[in-house]
Amino acid sequence: MSITLIGKHEKDxxxxxxxYVQAMAELMEKDQTVVHVDTDLKxxxxxxxxxxxxRCINAGIAEANAMGVAAGLxxxxxxxxxxxxxxxxxxxxxxxxxxxxxxxxxGVKVLGSDPGVCAAYNGGTHMxxxxxxxxxxxxxxxxxxxxxxxxxxxxxxxxxxxxxxxxYMRLIRKGVVQVYADGSEFExxxxxxxxxxxxxxxxxxxxxxxxxxxxxxxxxxxxxxxTVRVIDMFTWKPADExxxxxxxxxxxxxxxxxxxxCTCGLGSVxxxxxxxxxxxxxxxxxxxxxxxQVGAQDFLQEAYKLTAEEIIRNVKxxxxxx
Amino acid sequence: MLTKDRKIRQAxxxxxxxxxxxxxxxxxxxxxxxxxxxxxxxxxxxHVGGSMSIADAMAVLYGGIMxxxxxxxxxEGRDWCVLSKGHAGPCAYATLAxxxxxxxxxxxxLNRPNTNFPSHTDRTKTPDVDLTTGSLGQGISSAAGAxxxxxxxxRDNRVFVFIGDGEADEGQVWEAAQFAAHYxxxxxxxxxxxxxxxxDGPVDEIMSHGKGLGAKFDAFGWxxxxxxxxxDVEAVYDALQEACIVKGQPTAxxxxxxxxxxxxxxxxxxxHSSQPSAEQWEEAIAAAEAELAAIRAAKRGAxx
Ligand SMILES: Cc1ncc(C[n+]2csc(CCOP(=O)(O)OP(=O)(O)O)c2C)c(N)n1
Numbered sequence: 001m002s003i004t005l006i007g008k009h010e011k012d013x014x015x016x017x018x019x020y021v022q023a024m025a026e027l028m029e030k031d032q033t034v035v036h037v038d039t040d041l042k043x044x045x046x047x048x049x050x051x052x053x054x055r056c057i058n059a060g061i062a063e064a065n066a067m068g069v070a071a072g073l074x075x076x077x078x079x080x081x082x083x084x085x086x087x088x089x090x091x092x093x094x095x096x097x098x099x100x101x102x103x104x105x106x107g108v109k110v111l112g113s114d115p116g117v118c119a120a121y122n123g124g125t126h127m128x129x130x131x132x133x134x135x136x137x138x139x140x141x142x143x144x145x146x147x148x149x150x151x152x153x154x155x156x157x158x159x160x161x162x163x164x165x166x167x168y169m170r171l172i173r174k175g176v177v178q179v180y181a182d183g184s185e186f187e188x189x190x191x192x193x194x195x196x197x198x199x200x201x202x203x204x205x206x207x208x209x210x211x212x213x214x215x216x217x218x219x220x221x222x223x224x225x226x227t228v229r230v231i232d233m234f235t236w237k238p239a240d241e242x243x244x245x246x247x248x249x250x251x252x253x254x255x256x257x258x259x260x261x262c263t264c265g266l267g268s269v270x271x272x273x274x275x276x277x278x279x280x281x282x283x284x285x286x287x288x289x290x291x292x293q294v295g296a297q298d299f300l301q302e303a304y305k306l307t308a309e310e311i312i313r314n315v316k317x318x319x320x321x322x
Numbered sequence: 323m324l325t326k327d328r329k330i331r332q333a334x335x336x337x338x339x340x341x342x343x344x345x346x347x348x349x350x351x352x353x354x355x356x357x358x359x360x361x362x363x364x365x366x367x368x369h370v371g372g373s374m375s376i377a378d379a380m381a382v383l384y385g386g387i388m389x390x391x392x393x394x395x396x397x398e399g400r401d402w403c404v405l406s407k408g409h410a411g412p413c414a415y416a417t418l419a420x421x422x423x424x425x426x427x428x429x430x431x432l433n434r435p436n437t438n439f440p441s442h443t444d445r446t447k448t449p450d451v452d453l454t455t456g457s458l459g460q461g462i463s464s465a466a467g468a469x470x471x472x473x474x475x476x477r478d479n480r481v482f483v484f485i486g487d488g489e490a491d492e493g494q495v496w497e498a499a500q501f502a503a504h505y506x507x508x509x510x511x512x513x514x515x516x517x518x519x520x521x522d523g524p525v526d527e528i529m530s531h532g533k534g535l536g537a538k539f540d541a542f543g544w545x546x547x548x549x550x551x552x553x554d555v556e557a558v559y560d561a562l563q564e565a566c567i568v569k570g571q572p573t574a575x576x577x578x579x580x581x582x583x584x585x586x587x588x589x590x591x592x593x594h595s596s597q598p599s600a601e602q603w604e605e606a607i608a609a610a611e612a613e614l615a616a617i618r619a620a621k622r623g624a625x626x
Binding site for chain 1 (some may be wrong): 367408433437442455457492520521522528529
């Protein structure tokens with residue numbers, strides 16, 4: 001792992017989906033076995049740019065079939081990615097992902113775009129707060145909620161190389177805040193500590209769009225004289241248990257932050273690890289067992305309290321509970 | 323017994339009545355187009371293509387076929403209309419508002435905070451939206467369930483369900499087709515919006531339908547009516563009249579339509595969703611209003 005933190009809260013001008021497409025173009029150029037299967041959503045993530053390699057297959061609006069096809073392609077020796085919106089890449093093809101792919105030890109790589117509130121104007125029917133939950137329940141699967149362009153680029157390549165284990169990666173389609181400098185490298189199963197001191201009053205463990213919110217919360221809390229640790233736990237499964245326990249031991253309190261239902265997401269992963277190994281108070285920032293709804297992403301982040309302010313509230317609350 | 327003379331005169335009256343009805347439905351379709359554009363245009367972007375292609379069929383259903391009571395949206399005896407291609411929500415919202423289910427102004431809250439008019443039709447939010455859709459392929463199954471439910475209750479409610487030709491990629495559509503034929507759901511009528519385009523491009527390029535959607539429904543045991551022009555109000559009216567008297571099997575009406583029909587920036591492009599400029603919106607709404615005015619003028623002319 002070698003990362004360079006930018007963390008200036010500035011939106012990347014590039015769309016995050018292009019990181020996936022760029023990585024895949026480089027992979028397809030060199031490796032004839034790399035394949036992308038899409039489900040009438042190439043236009044949404046620009047995978048039409050991969051058409052020229054002849055291995056970017058449109059399976060139409062038929063996700064369950066596409067997942068089965070991806071399993072078969074994998075069995076036939078192809079390193080196969082399959083894309084749909086996160087809601088459909090999980091819910092609509094789950095039995096196929098579970099049995100035809102994961103149980104059969106076929107390392108299909110599933111890409112779910114528009115995670116959580118990023119589904120914005122497509123509304124509640126399209127807003128996955130449960131996509132990772134489904135994939136967390138698959139034995140030995142890899143579940144990734146990446147924060148930005150550099151991470152998507154790097155992990156697309158790393159996941160492509162994984163054999164036998166099913167992977168699920170979320171993908172934000174549009175521009176996101178740039179957290180890491182290009183060229184940063186990540187390791188599956190290893191979280192990234194972004195802020196750390198020897199007097200942290202709590203640890204904030206976040207992923208995806210919530211990493212930048214956590215960094216904003218860090219700065220505001222500093223002004224109040226509270227120092228917190230900030231960890232990017234993009235790798236929900238396998239989670240970096242060692243890092244989670246270390247943070248609990250050294251800070252004595254943990255706040256989680258996710259763009260997902262926290263009753264079956266990052267919050268519950270962290271709570272399980274801690275209750276088994278080193279119980280400390282935990283407060284969860286995320287969607288609390290609610291359905292999605294329609295609106296602009298800003299509005300939705302406020303509505304579901306996926307904000308730096310909420311993280312700050314939770315930090316203060318969790319410190320009280322120490 | 324009618325004399326021959328009277329019979330001819332009566333046929334003439336029926337003919338005139340039908341001609342007037344068709345004129346009214348054309349006018350209603352044009353109104354729906356104007357309001358659909360205004361609804362989506364109020365936000366500036368959305369699923370124009372698939373909303374506009376079904377405006378004529380929606381006008382026929384709500385203007386001439388369906389039993390509804392706008393004062394009582396959950397009236398037990400009502401016919402149901404389900405947009406399995408849920409992204410055409412704005413067309414339903416315009417249609418229902420024009421029928422008086424709620425104030426037209428409300429549709430302008432489309433996709434805004436706490437709206438009851440989201441991109442995809444939602445039974446928990448909008449009056450007279452009977453089923454929730456958005457994940458393609460699911461609405462036709464729920465529609466089949468509702469049709470069976472009405473039968474089990476001994477009621478004669480009919481269920482009309484729109485599916486897209488892209489949506490017909492979903493295996494679930496054919497599971498529903500199989501179910502509906504097996505249970506002889508003659509109160510289920512599926513309107514297939516065969517506008518030749520899905521999201522990534524033309525259906526023939528993305529995922530083709532073999533011998534065609536009509537042949538597929540036929541193979542599943544449905545009665546099939548194919549319309550060369552699914553935007554022709556009169557043809558749709560006749561087909562729906564016919565479908566409503568079919569016994570013992572469900573009916574599919576294949577509507578050969580034009581995606582984006584009547585939205586000048588979208589028609590002919592196959593575009594799935596559109597985000598034109600403010601000027602283009604104005605131009606498109608003005609063109610749709612001009613079309614409506616022309617239909618009204620022709621109607622007045624015919625009436626004189
Ligand atoms: C299960 C599912 N997969 C993907 C989508 C995303 N999607 C929305 S509309 C659409 C294309 C639909 O094409 P078609 O059914 O032909 O609709 P129309 O052309 O009439 O708008 C797609 C892929 C979805 N809503 N549901």
